[in-house]
Amino acid sequence: MKIAILSTEYLKDYLQKAVQELDLNCETEIFIFYNYVHIVDLYRQLENQFDGFVTTGPVPMQTIRKSVPNCKPLRFFLCSESNYYKTFFEVIYRYQDWNFEKGYFDFCDYLCPDQEQSLVQYLKDGTFKEWLDRNNEYMANMTVPDMQRSTAKKLKKHIDLWNSGKIEYSLSRMSPIMPDILDAGVNCYYISFSYDDILLCFRQVMQDILEGELKETQPASIEVVPLQAKEDDLARLRRLLNAFNKKFSCDFIINPTRSGFRISTTYRLVDKLTDGMTLCHLREYLSDAGEDGLAIGYGLGRELPQAEANAIDAARESRIGGYKHSYVFCEDRRQIGLFGAGNDLSIQGPVTPYMREIADRTGLSTLTVQKLIAAFRITGTEEVTTLDLSRTLHITIRSVNRLLSTLVKCNLAEPLYVRQTNTKGRPSTVYRILLKEK
Numbered sequence: 001m002k003i004a005i006l007s008t009e010y011l012k013d014y015l016q017k018a019v020q021e022l023d024l025n026c027e028t029e030i031f032i033f034y035n036y037v038h039i040v041d042l043y044r045q046l047e048n049q050f051d052g053f054v055t056t057g058p059v060p061m062q063t064i065r066k067s068v069p070n071c072k073p074l075r076f077f078l079c080s081e082s083n084y085y086k087t088f089f090e091v092i093y094r095y096q097d098w099n100f101e102k103g104y105f106d107f108c109d110y111l112c113p114d115q116e117q118s119l120v121q122y123l124k125d126g127t128f129k130e131w132l133d134r135n136n137e138y139m140a141n142m143t144v145p146d147m148q149r150s151t152a153k154k155l156k157k158h159i160d161l162w163n164s165g166k167i168e169y170s171l172s173r174m175s176p177i178m179p180d181i182l183d184a185g186v187n188c189y190y191i192s193f194s195y196d197d198i199l200l201c202f203r204q205v206m207q208d209i210l211e212g213e214l215k216e217t218q219p220a221s222i223e224v225v226p227l228q229a230k231e232d233d234l235a236r237l238r239r240l241l242n243a244f245n246k247k248f249s250c251d252f253i254i255n256p257t258r259s260g261f262r263i264s265t266t267y268r269l270v271d272k273l274t275d276g277m278t279l280c281h282l283r284e285y286l287s288d289a290g291e292d293g294l295a296i297g298y299g300l301g302r303e304l305p306q307a308e309a310n311a312i313d314a315a316r317e318s319r320i321g322g323y324k325h326s327y328v329f330c331e332d333r334r335q336i337g338l339f340g341a342g343n344d345l346s347i348q349g350p351v352t353p354y355m356r357e358i359a360d361r362t363g364l365s366t367l368t369v370q371k372l373i374a375a376f377r378i379t380g381t382e383e384v385t386t387l388d389l390s391r392t393l394h395i396t397i398r399s400v401n402r403l404l405s406t407l408v409k410c411n412l413a414e415p416l417y418v419r420q421t422n423t424k425g426r427p428s429t430v431y432r433i434l435l436k437e438k
Contacts, residue, residue: 299329376433
């Protein structure tokens with residue numbers, strides 16, 4: 001197993017020493033990147049030579065993930081909170097700075113604008129770990145240009161505060177700018193990850209590599225059940241499945257069942273045909289050929305019988321949903337995907353006072369509010385992306401963005417987190433929609 005470490009120049013010696021002294025149980029090489037654009041080029045050059053990759057922080061890792069769809073197993077050295085406490089105690093003792101009034105902490109600039117007071121309060125409340133996790137998540141979701149601008153501002157701030165005599169020391173978590181900070185004469189302390197952090201990270205990335213290798217050959221099954229199971233209908237569907245198999249080089253094994261067809265395949269192919277469990281290209285193909293009203297279920301399993309059972313359950317969910325959506329059930333029988341298309345949402349029942357209240361509050365039509373509530377009733381979740389809403393409501397992404405913007409302004413929706421998928425393109429923001437029929 002070969003793993004590449006993508007490091008800054010500042011951390012190179014420390015990592016070389018760690019690799020020599022630690023028993024990492026794999027082949028390891030260290031490569032230097034110089035900025036957040038270079039690290040993507042470096043990854044692409046090395047991708048086919050290594051089984052997995054490790055970066056020195058969350059931002060380099062996310063930069064690669066955003067730029068390279070379906071990248072290989074990739075982790076970063078997470079600097080645990082104990083490393084922060086160790087450095088805090090060191091500067092408190094050395095500078096007698098009990099309230100952190102004599103230093104600058106560049107890792108606080110994101111979520112802690114009044115640095116000293118907030119940092120002290122987090123430490124007093126015992127919530128520093130929670131803040132640190134949110135801080136790492138925030139940094140990881142910054143764009144490359146934003147991170148480059150932020151890095152340059154932090155470097156300038158370290159030096160300006162030092163030259164003006166406003167600080168006696170500074171703390172940093174940004175290894176790319178450490179050489180320049182030290183060259184300017186600043187008493188700057190870098191908070192580094194520990195050997196234990198390195199060992200944990202390598203265990204995680206090796207586990208990711210092994211799981212990925214197993215998934216490549218993990219069995220999968222697809223259950224296709226038409227609304228009408230007459231002989232002519234089944235014969236036509238069989239011809240279309242064979243044509244799909246040939247066109248996309250799927251190497252399907254297609255077997256008839258009493259009500260449709262069962263396809264034996266692999267996780268790797270299912271992942272490809274569904275764009276990482278987000279689209280059902282099989283449904284799209286069959287629909288374009290005039291085959292609507294199909295229940296399609298994908299099943300994954302450690303063994304083929306388990307995958308087939310999950311596919312049957314997934315197809316049953318598809319039938320319950322009106323033959324409009326495809327479902328994916330994984331090996332532990334959890335639903336991990338719902339996708340597909342169909343006719344516009346069927347809205348039944350009168351406009352309720354609650355719907356009118358929401359319409360008046362947002363300026364949306366009562367029909368749009370009805371569709372939103374119906375959509376969440378169908379999907380069974382209040383957490384959605386723009387793509388989810390686009391498919392469910394059958395409107396454009398641009399229209400969904402306008403709709404979400406309106407809901408957020410009216411405190412009827414809130415962004416939760418960013419979801420990175422295996423598909424091409426930018427990560428998707430997941431929103432919680434706060435609409436509930438009373």
